[in-house]
Amino acid sequence: MGIVAERAPANPFSPSFGTTPPLLAGRDEVLARFAEAIETGPTHPDYTLLVTGDRGTGKTALLNALEATAAERGWLTVSAAASSESLSERIAAEAVRCLEQLPGGRRRVRLGSLSVLGVGVELDPGDAIPIGSGSLTSVLEQLGEELTDARIGLLLTVDELHDVPRDDVRNVASAVQIVTRRRQRPVAFAAAALPLIEHSHLADPHMTFLQRCARAPLGPLTPEETRRALREPIVSRGSAIDDDALAEAVESTLGYPYMIQLVGFHAWRMRATTDEPISVVDIRAAIVEAEHAMVEQVAGPVWNRLSPMDRRFLVAMLQDETDSSLADIAARLDRSLQYARAYRRRLLAAGALSPVSAGRVRFRHHALRRRAQDAARDDPDLS
Ligand SMILES: Nc1ncnc2c1ncn2[C@@H]1O[C@H](COP(=O)(O)OP(=O)(O)OP(=O)(O)O)[C@@H](O)[C@H]1O
Ligand SMILES: [Mg+2]
Missing domain, CATH: 1.10.8 (Helicase, Ruva Protein; domain 3)
Known part of the structure; x- marks a missing residue:
């Protein structure tokens, strides 16, 4: 008989991005709101949800938990993240796969794809189905109808939404708008983005759908x-x-x-x-x-993406203990206040600064302050 070695318990913590933590703290309320939404249906405001937060605040972990909430109720989930390929095409292809999973799905997928594609192709099981981005609405509509009959729903999640090209976001938004809002089909939507999305996609007047999503801003835990x-x-x-x-x-x-x-x-x-x-x-x-x-x-x-002048701005802030006045920064850089204001805007959008008031700013995160301190030490030209 061999001796069974007693193994030390494994490290429970998960310090890597996108992983589910051992205990998802502080998210009970948003999870409860979402659970209520999917029980209630598309009329619930949280049926379409936009999660925002800085890097490492737990957006992906929350999307994973929302998906688990949906899956526990027998719902299907489709998750996508920004990448080089078209988001709407990937979602459409996944939606077709969902249709296949439903009872009698194979037959319907054939009919559905025929009408979607408008060409007479016979698909063998396992065939990759070529779907154009314009067809996302029709695939989701068909899926929404089937899901209504099956008394379940679909949760569509999109991570890193700020990185998805604008046209692609519009395609997905308009499909969900039609299927969920207008036709009241059980297709829930949850997306996650960095706060800089406020200055990009959310500032676009054609993004009404996104602007109307319920918000879940992720701040620090208590x-x-x-x-x-x-x-x-x-x-x-x-x-x-x-x-x-x-x-x-x-x-x-x-x-x-x-x-x-x-x-x-x-x-x-x-x-x-x-x-x-x-x-x-x-x-x-x-x-x-x-x-x-x-x-x-x-x-x-964040630092690596900044221009030399952006970095000089941040280094000029190091003289202040908590926050800095734009007038002081302008004087330290020997530039006008207007110039400092333009850099304030750039650095807010880059997620490097947090606004304190119109004339004051602070580092978005203390780690960035430390990064600026390291840089100033290594490169005297920056100061
Ligand atoms: N509510 C939470 N309680 C404890 N740990 C958490 C919580 N949410 C996330 N984490 C942990 O924090 C880390 C970052 O989480 P996650 O990758 O979800 O962040 P993110 O906001 O998606 O970051 P990024 O913007 O870089 O994608 C992970 O290690 C994750 O396990
Ligand atoms: Mg993430």
Whole structure:
């Protein structure tokens, strides 16, 4: 008889983008609203939902949870994200696959695709069905009809909506507008985007559908929610965390979901032995690791896309402790106030700054401030 080695429980935290966390904290209300919407039907305001939030605030994790909510009720789901291929074509192809799943679907798909394509093709099972973007509405209409008969629905999710080209967004929006709003078919819609979508797609007067979606802005989690998100996964794996360690961990995250996963993940790894509770010493070491990752992975992508002048603007803000006045920045850069205002707009849209008031700004995230500090140290030309 071999000896069964006792394996240490695996790290419960998930510090990577798009993954479902061990405990989805602080999202009960929006999930409940959405569950109510799909029970109620297309007249419910949350039937079409737009989730916004900075990188790492948990938009994709929330879309996953919304999909799970729909799937629990027997609904079909189609999920798409921005990519180089046409969004409407991909959704149409997935919708055809959904039609196939429904009872008697194969026959209907044939008829449906014939009418959609307007050509006499006979499709064998497993054939890829070529669908043009203009046909999305007709495929969704047919699917909506079948779903009504089957007494279920479809949840369509679109992630990274801010990155989808405008024409493509319009195609999808107009299809959902017709099928869900006008025909009252059970096709629910949930999309996620960075807040910069306010300045792009949402500012477009032809995007009425999007503008009318219910909103779920994802802000920081409360200290209590953060405590749960850190503590419960540790306890559920048979481990523990000291109260003072937990308090420091909570404070370090500022309620930012990605940071919560990073701190939890590194704290779990820092423990001297798996039997001892996580201590303040472990947490402090974990915070160093986590902040490093935040600078690289959250601030890095934003910083890399900025122009040299954008970066000089941010470096000029470092002299101020919390927020900066545009007049001061203009003086430090030796430019006009008007010039500083133009850069304020650019940097707001790039997700680098948060507005404080018309004349004041602050860093969107402390990790970006640290990124700017590192850059100023390495490149004296920036200051
Ligand atoms: N409510 C939550 N509670 C705890 N952890 C969360 C929560 N939501 C997300 N997370 C964790 O935070 C990290 C970031 O989540 P996610 O990838 O969903 O963010 P995002 O907003 O989609 O980011 P991006 O804009 O870069 O795509 C992941 O590690 C995820 O597990
Ligand atoms: Mg995401």
